[in-house]
Amino acid sequence: MDQHRICKAVKTTFIDITKNFSSFKFIEDYFLSEFPALHRCFSLGRSFEAQTLVLEELDISGTGIVKEENDELLQLFPDFKPLGLLRLSFWRSRLKKTSDLGKTGTGELIGYAIIKQDRVPSQSYNGWHVFEAVFLKYIHKHNYIPDGVEYSVLIGAKEFKIPGVLYCQQNGLNKSCAHVALRTLLSRMCPTQPLSYSIMNQIARITYSGDDIYMPCKGLRVNQIRAILDHFQVCYHDIDYEEAASERRTDIPYQKLLYPGIESGCGGLLGFNMSGPEAGDSLHIIPFFGHTFNKDTWVPDADAAYFNVGWGHYIPSESWTSSFIGHDDNFGPNFCIPRLYVKKENVCYVVELLKPKVKYGGMIAEAYSLQFLHSFLSSPDMDHSSNPWLLRLYKATIHEQRVVLRTLSVSRETYLRHWSEVKDWDGNRENANIIKSLQAQLPETLWIVEISLPQLFPANERKIGEIVMDALKKNDSSKDIDFNLFLLVRLPDRFYTIRGQNQYGPSFVSYPSNLKSHVPVLCQNR
Amino acid sequence: MSKTYSSQKLTRELSKQFGDQVRPVKIEMKYTKEVGAFIRKVEEAHRATANSKLVFK
Structure with a gap:
């Protein structure tokens, strides 16, 4: 299942990204468009003081699940054409040529990103997106991401391992925010399984209950999300607040499902309405897999700090969680989202992932x-x-x-x-x-x-x-x-x-x- | 009908270890109805999710 990460490059370029390098100019010149998710990757590289960007051009037909995606896109859109496939990697040390990689330890790798350029004229689509990326988490003892996974990636002629949480971006063609959020969490729960979007879409197609033909660009419904989790034998506990009694948003706040899922090393999904005048009716869903802990958080002697299970109060430990750590597929990996930033009235769906065979949340x-x-x-x-x-x-x-x-x-x-x-x-x-x-x-x-x-x-x-x-x-x-x-x-x-x-x-x-x-x-x- | 709880398996094993250091403890279960009602609310909310119409794009 790592084939797409360990394919050899056609051409490799080593770029010094210290002092005079501008990631803004690089992205504008190379990709000719806004690319927030890639900007985020560059920012993460900078935060680790990256000195080198290794830019590898790969065979655009792809291998492994990249090729599977291209095959699926061609089936969905007969005028689909892959135009570019790159592997970018960020390094702590200064590297100038491929033989330098052979002498470089795996600890020098800060992160990698595989990015694709696809064109579908019938959909007015011609753009780049991040197929996947893995970056180290910040080294801070209160930045907590339990039960990490390591990913193998070939850079040059050498295979490196990098710990992190897989980030994926939607393209609005064969994968939506829900697909990519699921792939992030499933890659932690089922690290040896092939997690292609075509498998997810096969399952989603079988469970689709609409009158028209299922198209992945329409997103995933809750029953389809559940079916995908069931297929991979991942246990979960979820709540749709729109179907539950209205007071459940207060009685059973979403943080009470997300937090134990995160602490248990499984993570969770949060579905919410976007707020703001341009949000419209669209619902977004993102994966959470860690949290930051602030020991100095003021937890006052007020009802706001307590949780009530119907008769007794106590203080849940997430009161000292300042942020949940997650990916936003539109904006990039490893964001800290303040614990109370997403207001309960905007949350419509929450999923707590559970360890294998666990029967309750x-x-x-x-x-x-x-x-x-x-x-x-x-x-x-x-x-x-x-x-x-x-x-x-x-x-x-x-x-x-x-x-x-x-x-x-x-x-x-x-x-x-x-x-x-x-x-x-x-x-x-x-x-x-x-x-x-x-x-x-x-x-x-x-x-x-x-x-x-x-x-x-x-x-x-x-x-x-x-x-x-x-x-x-x-x-x-x-x-x-x-x-x-x-x-x-x-x-x-x-x-x-x-x-x-x-x-x-x-x-x-x-x-x-x-x-x-x-x-x-x-x-x-x- | 007498019920065997999972915890009793631990008790049997630990009693072999501790012999006369094992002490009975009288615990009266409090707030059982309240916590039962709360848990049923949680489970009901989960069951109702089967009717979900949400779509995430």
């Missing part, structure tokens, strides 16, 4: 966890005075309703590795035998809802405990609480599981834990 895990926490901490059998952190948690949760919850799904191995490695503030590690004995008992994928306090979570990125749930079982909503999803609660000093059932419901038991105070939060690969 993060919001449900979080709601259950708040209820479990309240119930546990209110129990007369909980001796809060026995541990100062338990007492602080009790006050924050029950009296002040200022507990912080952070929700993410992880593999069993990731969670147990985390639990075995963390040390509390006094340097204690958990009993290794506990970890060993749970290995065979826990399901493959878990929802972890981490518990913290407002003064502990943002500045220190530490937590007091967590609630662990089975992510692979379907929630039985015929019951108020499906206890079959509950696995364990870990709090300072002790952790808890279900022993059995009595006439009131489940009965619990506790065990001693070596972790007596706070520990670092769980971070997936950045």
Whole structure:
């Protein structure tokens, strides 16, 4: 599936893009038109102080999925003609000739972009677009993109690897904003699968319910987006706010679906109306896959900071997220979009992507966890005075309703590795035998809802405990609480599981834990 | 009818490890109706999405 990235160039040019180089002039002269997405690529190169642009001309007939696209375009538009195919790569070091690439390490590559020029006279189309691009993310510890993927790309005669999130631009011919947004996220979820637009369009054609013939330029409907995700066996949880009760925009804000999808390394999609006088009726959808974290965000003692699950308030950890990181297919890759910039009244559709076989979303895990926490901490059998952190948690949760919850799904191995490695503030590690004995008992994928306090979570990125749930079982909503999803609660000093059932419901038991105070939060690969 | 919860498998295994250090804890489940109602709202919104007419271009 990498064929289109590893094809050899027909001609290679090395361009010094330091001091006197103007990317504006280069784009204007070479491409003869506005090209915001490519400008963005140059800006990203500049931000890493790129010194060299390697411009490779490729065979315009294309290989791999580029050729598939050209074949599809020809079927859709018999007067289609490919006119250009380039591979641009940006380098930290000064390179002058192809043999320099042979001596250059993969860490020198900042990013690449494959760009196409296509012409379809019947559609009055003659232009360039970014077929795909991958750029490094900013090196900042609060710029968080979990579970990265590496892409192989041939530059010159050498194959390089670059970590990042695939960016793709729509062309209004065989792919719309929805197609390219899906390709971005699917390339992370299904890195070994061929992700061509022709496959997406085959699926979309089968599920098209309009009276006319399906044309990709018309975009994708929600049922088609769902069908494509189903085809690639990607689990998801989505909401169309136009179909839901009107108060759902407030009860279930879109950030509550996006955020756990991002934290779990899967990402999410956000569909919204464009605002402004020229927006018209068009709906746009973009992929999100990361967030920035600002530990100094003012999270006031006001209702605006709380989230309410119908009875209890808590502070969701996304309160300290300043922006979501995503691509906008019209403007380029790796944008930080302020968390509240897209107003809820403009959002019409949100998709939380889930890890394989996960049966419910993060919001449900979080709601259950708040209820479990309240119930546990209110129990007369909980001796809060026995541990100062338990007492602080009790006050924050029950009296002040200022507990912080952070929700993410992880593999069993990731969670147990985390639990075995963390040390509390006094340097204690958990009993290794506990970890060993749970290995065979826990399901493959878990929802972890981490518990913290407002003064502990943002500045220190530490937590007091967590609630662990089975992510692979379907929630039985015929019951108020499906206890079959509950696995364990870990709090300072002790952790808890279900022993059995009595006439009131489940009965619990506790065990001693070596972790007596706070520990670092769980971070997936950045 | 007695129900076996997933967590009980953990309990059986951990009880072998901890023996007499295992302590029963009485927990009264609070706000069950409220959280059940909230979760049903979330699931209903997801089900209603099957009727979506949105198109993204």
